[in-house]
Amino acid sequence: MQIVNIVQLGIKELRSLLRDPMMLVLIIYAFSVAIYTGSKSMPENLNMATIAIVDEDRSPASSRIITAFNPPYFSLPRLISQPEMDRRMDNGIDTFALDIPPNFQRDLLARKSPALQLNIDATRVSQAFTGAGYIQSILTSEVSEFLRRYRSSAAPQVDLDLRARFNQELKQAWFGAINNLMSNITMLSIVLTGAALIREREHGTIEHLLVMPVTPSEIMLAKIWSMGLVVLAASTFALGVVIHGLLAVPIEGSWLLFLAGTALYLFATTSLGIFLATQAGTMPQFGLLLMLVLLPLQLLSGTMTPRESMPELIRDIMLAAPNTHFVMMAQSILFRGAGFDVVWKQFASLFVIGTILFAFSLRKFRGFLK
Incomplete structure (x- = not known):
């Protein structure tokens, strides 16, 4: 592999993305308006019920x-x-x-x-x-x-002193904002890489790549780093401007540690996006396949429902999914201020799962190019 080829092909992917207005609107919306409105719409408590x-x-x-x-x-x-x-x-x-x-x-x-x-x-x-x-x-x-016949409040037998960690006022919007960010990272990383590959096939440019002195691994790595960089940059903006700025959600842990874990996670999900694109011939087929994969990943990863409330078999199966470890890592860093000594297991799991997904997707990608 040549680094120059990977860089140049990645720049080509970024230019193609800039010429796709619908994808740009989707990225901007997912990491700004969607996170803001999604967190604001989460009910804090009962409000003006009829x-x-x-x-x-x-x-x-x-x-x-x-x-x-x-x-x-x-x-x-x-x-x-x-x-x-x-x-x-x-x-x-x-x-x-x-x-x-x-x-x-x-x-x-x-x-x-x-x-x-x-x-x-x-x-x-x-x-x-x-x-x-x-x-x-x-x-x-x-x-x-x-x-x-009189109004009084009886003194409780036991006085419970509540001390909530991270979210002292128990605002659901704080959790909703970060959970929406994690969900959108998963969705956009898969969509962007899959759409980039299908766009090559629909526009006929995949044949141009085949006659160039580049290898399938160089083409795949170019799509992974370029689309991953877009999602990582959008995630940084959403975390700093929308979540920490507009919504005033405190970030307990290290931003750099979270972004490093996000980059490792994007390596796995972008590889998954390429694999799904190799199985789909067109964008509509890719969308249907994405629904079958994305919904279980989101629902069973611990973002919406705590893993402790799931059956043990489901918990064991979902350990093979990268977003399960990403959710645990992100919540530990952003909610509880954990350091690398706490989340290193999630980092190691993301590296192993990402490597396996990359190797498997590369094999399918080579067959896709033939």
Whole structure:
């Protein structure tokens, strides 16, 4: 191999990318707007959830419950009739509909434990499950105070002193921003290298490369370093400007250590992108194949769901995937401020997996050129 050929071919790939406006828009969007909007849209807690109440008792106890639902957790409750309850929920007007039955206060005073009906629009997933717990807590508090006839807060038997590491206010947007960055690194690194190879075939320039004094390994390495460099530069921008700057997310660990691990990870994912491109003849086929590979990688790597909650067999299988080790490394560095003495195992795993993927992809790439 000649380094000059690899560098020149890589520059050619960068020039081809600059002439592809759709890819440029995708890169800019994925590492700026997508990360910012994705983190901002993550619910911190229940916020202005719509609730309607059917008051069939019309008693001081039911009035007390109605006035307990206030912003910012709930919008001001709307009093409706029972026939309106299902219609409004079917039309998506209300997320919660609470029905207070007749004789509610009388049964409370008689210690009969009356039941209230709560209808939930579970299609609004982010609010449905959280809101049910909020409503249960509000009802329990208001009913107990009504029966005691005074408002007080009992001292807890055990005082729990919370000390949250990294994210003291437990802001989900902080985790969402970095998780979105890791997901976009995986997606764009595979897409860019795969699209670069398919673009060569569709434009007929792959035949020009075959008659040049270059080897398949030089062509493949050129695509890997050029597309990897683009993703690495975009990741640095997203981490510094969008995440640390606009979203004010603190970075606990070393930026250089994270970027070094990202570069090692890109070596593996860009090789995977070339392999997928050799199996697909056109961009639509590459897109379908990408869906089959990318979704399991993203869902089972630990980005969205903790690995501890997965079956043991799935956890063992996903150790062969590079993004599993990348997620563990990135979270350790960015969230917990880990040094190389902590994440060296992930670095070693990424190197081994990347080498295997490169060798396997190179073999398929040679067959692709014949």
